[in-house]
Amino acid sequence: MLRDITIGQYFPGNSIIHRLDPRFKIVITILYIVMLFTGSSYICLAVGAVYTFGAILLSRIPLKMFFKSVKPLFIFLMITALINLLFMSRGNVLFHWKFIKITDEGVNTSVFMVIRIVLLIMGSSLLTYTTSPITLTDAIERLLSPLRKIKFPVHELAMMMSIALRFIPTLIEETDKIMSAQKARGAEIDTGSFTTRAKNLISILVPLFISAFRRADELATAMECRCYHGGEGRTRLRQLKSAPRDYIALGITILFLAAVIVLSRLF
Amino acid sequence: MAILETQELTYTYSMGTPFEKTAVDHVSLKIEEGEMVGVMGHTGSGKSTLIQHFNGLLKPTSGKVLLDGKDIWADKNRIRDVRFKVGLVFQYPEYQIFEETVYKDIAFGPKNMGLDEAEIKRRVHETARDIGLSEELLERSPFELSGGQKRRVAIAGVMAMEPRVLILDEPTAGLDPAGRDKILEHIKRYHERTKNTILIVSHSMEDIASFADKILVMSKAKLFCYDETVKVFARAEEISRIGLDVPQITRVFGELKHRGLDFGKEVFTVGYARDLLLRKLGEREGR
Ligand SMILES: Nc1ncnc2c1ncn2[C@@H]1O[C@H](COP(=O)(O)OP(=O)(O)OP(=O)(O)O)[C@@H](O)[C@H]1O
Ligand SMILES: [Mg+2]
Numbered sequence: 001m002l003r004d005i006t007i008g009q010y011f012p013g014n015s016i017i018h019r020l021d022p023r024f025k026i027v028i029t030i031l032y033i034v035m036l037f038t039g040s041s042y043i044c045l046a047v048g049a050v051y052t053f054g055a056i057l058l059s060r061i062p063l064k065m066f067f068k069s070v071k072p073l074f075i076f077l078m079i080t081a082l083i084n085l086l087f088m089s090r091g092n093v094l095f096h097w098k099f100i101k102i103t104d105e106g107v108n109t110s111v112f113m114v115i116r117i118v119l120l121i122m123g124s125s126l127l128t129y130t131t132s133p134i135t136l137t138d139a140i141e142r143l144l145s146p147l148r149k150i151k152f153p154v155h156e157l158a159m160m161m162s163i164a165l166r167f168i169p170t171l172i173e174e175t176d177k178i179m180s181a182q183k184a185r186g187a188e189i190d191t192g193s194f195t196t197r198a199k200n201l202i203s204i205l206v207p208l209f210i211s212a213f214r215r216a217d218e219l220a221t222a223m224e225c226r227c228y229h230g231g232e233g234r235t236r237l238r239q240l241k242s243a244p245r246d247y248i249a250l251g252i253t254i255l256f257l258a259a260v261i262v263l264s265r266l267f
Numbered sequence: 268m269a270i271l272e273t274q275e276l277t278y279t280y281s282m283g284t285p286f287e288k289t290a291v292d293h294v295s296l297k298i299e300e301g302e303m304v305g306v307m308g309h310t311g312s313g314k315s316t317l318i319q320h321f322n323g324l325l326k327p328t329s330g331k332v333l334l335d336g337k338d339i340w341a342d343k344n345r346i347r348d349v350r351f352k353v354g355l356v357f358q359y360p361e362y363q364i365f366e367e368t369v370y371k372d373i374a375f376g377p378k379n380m381g382l383d384e385a386e387i388k389r390r391v392h393e394t395a396r397d398i399g400l401s402e403e404l405l406e407r408s409p410f411e412l413s414g415g416q417k418r419r420v421a422i423a424g425v426m427a428m429e430p431r432v433l434i435l436d437e438p439t440a441g442l443d444p445a446g447r448d449k450i451l452e453h454i455k456r457y458h459e460r461t462k463n464t465i466l467i468v469s470h471s472m473e474d475i476a477s478f479a480d481k482i483l484v485m486s487k488a489k490l491f492c493y494d495e496t497v498k499v500f501a502r503a504e505e506i507s508r509i510g511l512d513v514p515q516i517t518r519v520f521g522e523l524k525h526r527g528l529d530f531g532k533e534v535f536t537v538g539y540a541r542d543l544l545l546r547k548l549g550e551r552e553g554r
Binding site: 011012013057064065177178180181182183184186187188190202203206207211259 | 283285319322324347351357363364379380
């Protein structure tokens with residue numbers, strides 16, 4: 001079912017990770033990505049994995065959810081691994097058949113890549129699982145606000161993002177409903193041959209677009225009725241405040257990053 | 268034999284996540300062929316979830332759904348046949364319309380059944396008549412029609428598959444009284460013509476009382492009761508306790524009885540109430 005898509009879904013909770021300031025969480029996630037990509041040895045990845053699983057444990061979100069977030073990208077992962085496997089020519093040849101040549105280095109890189117990407121997905125899922133989309137865009141707006149000096153439309157961008165995020169679940173729900181309604185009329189959507197499925201897609205897309213445009217229209221009217229006029233002079237309901245725990249979390253992350261950098265020099 | 272039957276039907280949304288929610292909880296019931304059943308329950312009581320099991324759109328978390336005594340999930344590949352036998356009209360069905368003409372949209376279901384052109388044509392014209400859409404509307408774009416007309420096009424789209432059981436989820440939601448009466452009138456006429464089993468979900472007791480042979484009441488995911496209309500409204504007090512309203516006229520007559528004017532019968536429709544009152548008045552004058 002469409003509803004089972006978990007990537008980018010918020011998991012309400014009250015753990016320490018949930019309560020961190022979203023601005024810090026974004027910065028920490030960026031540092032985390034740097035951490036995963038600086039190290040090129042397994043020991044660096046191991047440090048990254050310890051960090052990831054530690055954070056997941058603290059978030060009190062079932063580990064299962066994180067594996068679920070990796071699942072949609074499984075095919076992409078396999079393809080990446082395969083390309084690495086086939087096109088790496090360095091190293092000792094393990095297997096040779098016609099033009100296919102698999103080397104130990106190839107195996108090594110593909111395994112390394114897969115672990116790295118899985119960690120990357122799990123870590124960034126942690127950000128979206130523990131931060132509501134609205135808070136997230138709020139934080140992005142704050143982080144980008146210096147760009148306003150160079151006339152970058154920060155508020156507008158954030159508004160568009162929060163509207164888009166706000167409507168993802170609505171549209172998924174709507175798609176689900178329309179799909180059920182057409183299935184009730186015998187449309188073959190998840191069964192049947194490729195051509196009938198493609199044809200039946202029209203019966204879903206047309207109503208979906210119509211409803212999306214209708215919603216956009218309604219939202220625009222509703223915003224205008226409440227005198228929305230952009231970011232100028234707007235105050236916010238929830239002020240973002242940083243607490244000592246935010247600095248501690250940032251400190252720990254920097255420590256891990258430093259460890260990875262040192263380790264990558266040593267090995 | 269019952270045409271539709273559920274045995275300990277249970278359905279849980281988002282199993283295994285913090286959003287887990289049991290929307291239908293151990294429901295067992297039997298619906299007989301040819302009955303007109305009203306489905307009531309406060310919002311969120313699981314009505315829509317329940318009816319989506321009848322044509323196999325949702326698969327029970329546990330329990331069974333039987334059509335003609337056979338488990339509909341016994342053979343997964345035949346689930347589409349179940350959907351042709353049990354037609355389901357969703358809430359706000361006009362949002363599922365997508366074809367360029369009314370004719371084509373009504374013909375979508377029958378076409379998916381693999382019927383030939385002549386048969387499709389017969390069915391489209393027949394259902395259009397049943398639901399009160401005039402011939403010249405058939406070639407118009409469905410998007411130029413009024414809300415009530417669109418609703419009828421969508422209902423016709425399911426009726427045209429000639430399902431043995433027709434299920435409608437709040438077919439009158441959001442319509443004005445005139446549009447509402449018209450749709451109910453047409454559904455009633457369709458029922459009289461075809462003698463097919465019909466289930467209607469509705470929040471309006473007045474509506475349900477006026478057409479249903481039987482009433483199914485859901486409350487908090489459980490089956491509260493399922494019985495003949497008379498017997499269900501006889502339990503007026505319990506029903507108002509779970510947050511549902513009995514028809515106004517029933518309450519009036521309940522109060523009359525309370526004050527010593529007993530008609531000896533449960534009253535749900537204004538027409539019937541008028542007859543009773545007139546008769547009573549006639550008796551008085553005769554005396
Ligand atoms: N797709 C879904 N995912 C998760 N929960 C759902 C979903 N659909 C419904 N629910 C929940 O299941 C419960 C029953 O919903 P359902 O739609 O069956 O109620 P209903 O009786 O039809 O209500 P209404 O009268 O408002 O239409 C509700 O609490 C609802 O929040
Ligand atoms: Mg409903």
